Amino acid sequence: MDQELLQRIDLIEQMVLQARHTTQYWGWCFALWGTGQLVALGLSIVLPSPMLIWAIAMTACGIATGIMIRRKRATEEKESLAFRPLLAIWCGFGISISLLSFLGQPSGALTMRSFCAAFFVLMGFANFSSGMILRWPLQIAAGTSWWMAAILVMFGPEKIIAWTFIAMIFLGEVVFGLYLMLREHVDRRHA
Amino acid sequence: MPELPELDQVVHGQLRLAVLSILSAVAKAEFTYLRDRTRSTDGNIAAHLLKLEQAGYISVEKIFVDRKPTSTYRITNAGRTALAKYIRNLKTLLGGDFNQPK
Numbered sequence: 523m524d525q526e527l528l529q530r531i532d533l534i535e536q537m538v539l540q541a542r543h544t545t546q547y548w549g550w551c552f553a554l555w556g557t558g559q560l561v562a563l564g565l566s567i568v569l570p571s572p573m574l575i576w577a578i579a580m581t582a583c584g585i586a587t588g589i590m591i592r593r594k595r596a597t598e599e600k601e602s603l604a605f606r607p608l609l610a611i612w613c614g615f616g617i618s619i620s621l622l623s624f625l626g627q628p629s630g631a632l633t634m635r636s637f638c639a640a641f642f643v644l645m646g647f648a649n650f651s652s653g654m655i656l657r658w659p660l661q662i663a664a665g666t667s668w669w670m671a672a673i674l675v676m677f678g679p680e681k682i683i684a685w686t687f688i689a690m691i692f693l694g695e696v697v698f699g700l701y702l703m704l705r706e707h708v709d710r711r712h713a
Numbered sequence: 714m715p716e717l718p719e720l721d722q723v724v725h726g727q728l729r730l731a732v733l734s735i736l737s738a739v740a741k742a743e744f745t746y747l748r749d750r751t752r753s754t755d756g757n758i759a760a761h762l763l764k765l766e767q768a769g770y771i772s773v774e775k776i777f778v779d780r781k782p783t784s785t786y787r788i789t790n791a792g793r794t795a796l797a798k799y800i801r802n803l804k805t806l807l808g809g810d811f812n813q814p815k
Contacts, residue, residue, distance in 0.1 A: 527807050530730060534800065537734035540750055541742070596778050599746035600739045 541600070549702025551587060556695025558583040563688070573628065580623070584616070604655055611655075615648040635675055638687050642672035645694065668694060718802035723768045724795050728753060728761045733796045736771060736788035744784040762786065770795055 562579035566572030595601070622640055626632035632640070650665025652658075671690045675683050724730055731751045736742060748758045765771045770792030774785045788796075 524807060527803055530725070530727075530803060531800075531807075533727065533731055534734045537731045537750070538738045541735040541738035600742040603738070603740050605740060 542602075547702055547706040549699045549704075549706060550590065552695045552699030553703060554586060554699070555583050556691050556699055559691050560688070560696065563691075573624075577624065580620070607655055608652055611648050611651050615644055618644055635680070635683055638675045638683055639672050641687075642668050642675065642690065645690075646672060649694075664694060664698060718805050720802055720806070721795055721799050723764060723770065724799040726761065726764075728758065729765055730799075732758070732761065732765060732786075733770060733788060733792060736786060737793060737796055741774075741785050741787045744786070747786065765792070768792075768795075 558579050562576045565579070566575045569575060619641060622632060622637060626640075627637055646665045646668035648665070649661050649668060653661030653663075653665055668690065671686055671694075675686050678686070724733060728751055732747055735747060735750055744758075744762075747753075747762070748755060751758060753761075762771065762773070766773055768791075770789060772787050772789050774787070776783055776785065
């Protein structure tokens, strides 16, 4: 009898462990948004109407992200408990940054420096919180680096702001995203 | 002498216990995922899922994805409570044996 009951405890532990073992990859999302921002930045320098270019590029990224999430959710056989809290964090981040970008700058309420500082602080918050939920030190470190960049643009000279922005988009979004995509590729090969 | 607790027979079934344990650790899971994880067959797991559903321990949502019918299961509050109570009772029944090294 005791043996049967102990087997039941083992069964519960095994099933819970298996179900919790979820690896969802969001590298494509970081790479997409990072590339979108760098392309928008490049085009806004050479073409007229920079605000329109940013609006089109960011809307396109938003639509592409929505479609990809919908497709992923439709094909995945289960939804992890962490999915909803993470979605809430990144949706909140997206709405906040959209307000800052499309209303804060044209209204004159934000300068390039204050916009970058706010953007970096929000990126730090979103990455750090996601890292804490996932217990993933790499993303916690990424969040911390966004906060450090925010401090740099708050106190650094004017000329480093644009370069810090480009460097952080490239490293914190494009490179981070590509690294995650590479990890996904390796994990799938070993699965 | 304290009375020994009784185990909920709906939860105690091996396959049903496996399903409830999986659902307690995810937000929701599809029929095929539950079948594969428990290494069961369509007919067998369907019967046990129905029993859990009738007991009010899980809920099912049937939708069409790419024109294919898909059943998605979630654990209910009653199911979570029943599983927690079952584990508590199991530990009580095992008493000293439970913390012994295997």
